[in-house]
Amino acid sequence: MHRDHHSHSHGALHSHSGGHDHLNERRTFFAMLLIGGFMLIEVAGGILSGSLALLADAGHMLTDAAALALAFSAFRISRRPHDRGKSFGYYRFEVIAAFINGLALLVLTIWIVIEALKRIASPPEVMAGPMLAVAIVGLLVNLVAFRLIHGADRNNLNIRAALWHVIGDILGSIAAIIAAIVILYTGWTPIDPLLSLLVAGLLIRAGWSITRRTLHILMEGAPDHIDPETLARELSNEIVQICDVHHLHVWLLTAERPLLTMHITIRPEDRADDVLLRVKDFLAKRYGITHSTIQIESDAAPIIRQDDSTGIYLRSQSI
Known part of the structure; x- marks a missing residue:
């Protein structure tokens, strides 16, 4: 005989990080205005001086303004409450926005590399004075945004x-x-595209890291700090009433919101409600999982479950 008990915990999911989200939204909005406004000045400075470094940075600031606008929109959209069509709400839009921004960073880096190689082959004339002035102001603006x-x-x-x-x-x-200082004192213009290549090399790693991480979440990957088999084993060791753990799935809704579902089998003489409370407490304290769906089954016979495509399981001991 099986007695199934289901438990869902949703409140923590929809209230988690509300204050952080408002803070993120405000700061992202002001940074977007700051960078978007200065980007127009930098485009003019890059065209006037003939500097690829300035134009590359202006192009980067354009994508940054768009990225920040996307991030700002994501924070606003993610605050929408869940509805019939979106039972988990709109949190995942944050991950989609981050994924798009990561791809944009990679595309921008490729453009910088292509332009830099062209200018190394045929160095243009660069006006170092205007380039230096615009670059200094740009650095100050970027530091404020940072x-x-x-x-x-x-x-x-x-x-x-x-x-x-x-x-x-x-x-x-x-x-x-x-680059402006070097050109101003030596006249050696290849320094401009060479330094642009150096910046591109640094950015491509960041772009790939963000893209890979967000793709992992979109593919329902498990959090880096959680190994499902280890979690099942520790849970069985911690709570002696548990005979079997199976159909365990853990994944991320966003980077800060892990979700879990699993079935556990307990001895018939044990109270399901008591075991459930202990399991919830274990998941929250050990792994930071506050949203979970747990089915509790009770059977007098020891259960040996075949592994399957969904299968994380522990073989129960004799009772």
Whole structure:
């Protein structure tokens, strides 16, 4: 005989990180205005001076403004309550926005590399004075934007993606300043595309890291710090009433919101409600999982379950 008990915990999912989300939203909005406004000045400076470093940085700032606008929209959309069509709400839009921003970072890096190689082959004339002035102001603007976003919740993938875009801007401004000084004193213009290549090399790693991480979440991957087999084993060792753990699935809704479902088998003389409370407490304290769906089964006979495509299981001991 089986007695099935289902438990769902939803409240924590929909209330979690509400304050962080508002903070993230405000800081992202002001950083977007700051970077978007200065981007127009940098485009004019890059065209006037003939500097690839400035134009590359302006192009980066354009994608940054778009990335921050996307991040800002994601925070607003993710606050919408769940409905019949979206039972988990709109949290996943944050991950989608971060994924798009990561791809944009990779595309921008490829463009910088292509343009830099063209200019190394045929160096154009560069006006170092205007280039230096615009690059210095750009660095100051980027530092202010970095300070705004750095003060937000950096565990949020959307914030981390936006932060790396701004870091790329800072690196681009520093590269432009160094290139302008070198050209001003030596006249050696190849330094401009060479430093752009250096910045591109630094950005491509960040872009790939963000893209890979967000794709892992979109593919329902498990959190990095949770191994399902280890979790099942520790749970059985911690709570002696548990005879069997099977059909265990753990995945991420966002980087900060792990979800779990599983079936557990207990001895017929044990109270399901008591075991359930202990399981919930274990998941929250040991793994930070506050949203879970658990089915409790009771059977007098020891259960030996075949492994299957969904299968994480522990073979029960004789009772």
